[in-house]
Amino acid sequence: MKVSIYRYNPETDREPYMKEYEVDTGGKDLMVLDVLNLVKEQDDSLVYRRSCREGVCGSDGMNINGKNGLACITPLSLAAPGVLDGRKALILRPLPGLPVVRDLVVDMTMFYNQYEKVQPYLQNNTPAPAIERLQSPADREKIDGLYECILCACCSTSCPSFWWNPDKFLGPAALLQSYRFLADSRDQATDERLARMDDPFSLFRCRGIMNCVSVCPKGLNPTRAIGHIREMLLERAV
Amino acid sequence: MVTSVTTLGRNGLSDWLVQRVSAVILAVYTVVVVGWLLAQGEVSYEAWSGFMGCLAMQIANTFMIVAVGAHAWIGLWTVTTDYLTTRQIGAAATGIRLLAQLVIALLTLVYLLWGLVIIWGGV
Numbered sequence: 001m002k003v004s005i006y007r008y009n010p011e012t013d014r015e016p017y018m019k020e021y022e023v024d025t026g027g028k029d030l031m032v033l034d035v036l037n038l039v040k041e042q043d044d045s046l047v048y049r050r051s052c053r054e055g056v057c058g059s060d061g062m063n064i065n066g067k068n069g070l071a072c073i074t075p076l077s078l079a080a081p082g083v084l085d086g087r088k089a090l091i092l093r094p095l096p097g098l099p100v101v102r103d104l105v106v107d108m109t110m111f112y113n114q115y116e117k118v119q120p121y122l123q124n125n126t127p128a129p130a131i132e133r134l135q136s137p138a139d140r141e142k143i144d145g146l147y148e149c150i151l152c153a154c155c156s157t158s159c160p161s162f163w164w165n166p167d168k169f170l171g172p173a174a175l176l177q178s179y180r181f182l183a184d185s186r187d188q189a190t191d192e193r194l195a196r197m198d199d200p201f202s203l204f205r206c207r208g209i210m211n212c213v214s215v216c217p218k219g220l221n222p223t224r225a226i227g228h229i230r231e232m233l234l235e236r237a238v
Numbered sequence: 239m240v241t242s243v244t245t246l247g248r249n250g251l252s253d254w255l256v257q258r259v260s261a262v263i264l265a266v267y268t269v270v271v272v273g274w275l276l277a278q279g280e281v282s283y284e285a286w287s288g289f290m291g292c293l294a295m296q297i298a299n300t301f302m303i304v305a306v307g308a309h310a311w312i313g314l315w316t317v318t319t320d321y322l323t324t325r326q327i328g329a330a331a332t333g334i335r336l337l338a339q340l341v342i343a344l345l346t347l348v349y350l351l352w353g354l355v356i357i358w359g360g361v
Contacts, residue, residue: 164321197250198250199239199240199250200316201242204251237251
């Protein structure tokens with residue numbers, strides 16, 4: 001099969017280019033990461049991030065035939081129909097919108113800066129109980145669909161609002177994390193958290209196009225979380 | 239929290255709410271006017287003038303033109319802050335963006351006042 005990969009080494013290349021490879025998968029429907037590993041055997045100058053290889057660490061987020069996803073849990077048949085029988089090439093590019101460090105590796109600083117802004121940790125000023133802060137099963141259920149986020153950045157880097165204003169718009173990942181703590185019955189910083197998002201950019205730059213939902217490899221729904229935060233802001237202000 | 243001084247409501251929630259409410263007003267207005275046109279079949283100048291000149295339509299038109307002004311201002315402000323930025327067009331962006339926003343604001347006000355004169359000015 002044909003594989004076309006975005007290559008850029010700032011030390012030797014004047015500009016990025018696409019490099020073509022021919023890989024023999026033995027007709028198997030491999031994961032995209034397996035194909036990258038086969039390419040790496042041919043060309044060890046290729047650089048990409050990977051770790052757990054099972055969709056848990058979020059290291060190998062990349063743009064696969066135009067759609068962001070985790071290489072390790074994206075089978076070729078799903079990446080692009082026609083790739084397996086050679087009708088199409090597998091096209092791999094770094095996550096869009098973030099500066100490229102080298103090849104498929106991007107600088108995630110802007111993404112993490114936004115994550116930091118939402119203060120993604122439990123804030124509770126009451127004295128800590130001896131063992132743990134308990135939650136009712138119903139309260140615990142409220143953070144389902146939120147706590148599972150692995151911060152792979154597939155969602156935020158597929159969002160045009162994040163591309164245009166990555167320093168001002170928090171992006172779907174950080175907003176989902178923000179709601180994860182707003183929805184947590186043990187957290188007491190609701191007012192402070194909401195007050196920090198009540199400007200035209202931080203949250204309201206979301207135009208609801210749902211690219212984030214379409215690409216999330218964990219099947220989460222940041223648009224719904226953003227909607228919930230908006231409702232909380234509205235409830236507080238009307 | 240990001241500070242913005244050129245947006246309509248200086249606040250994300252208020253802009254968002256104004257955008258939604260004005261959209262509903264414009265949708266209802268469109269249904270009313272298109273419905274009237276369809277019900278009329280052939281429209282004469284007298285019929286159109288009579289319809290637009292009645293007090294209910296004068297009030298509806300006022301709502302409509304205020305809604306258009308607010309909706310356009312918020313929408314175009316968003317466009318300017320998406321595309322007329324240093325990231326997109328370089329160092330001159332702030333001046334260009336401010337100028338574009340001023341032109342949009344002034345034009346919006348001109349159309350708003352002009353519209354009000356047309357609606358309430360008689361003749």
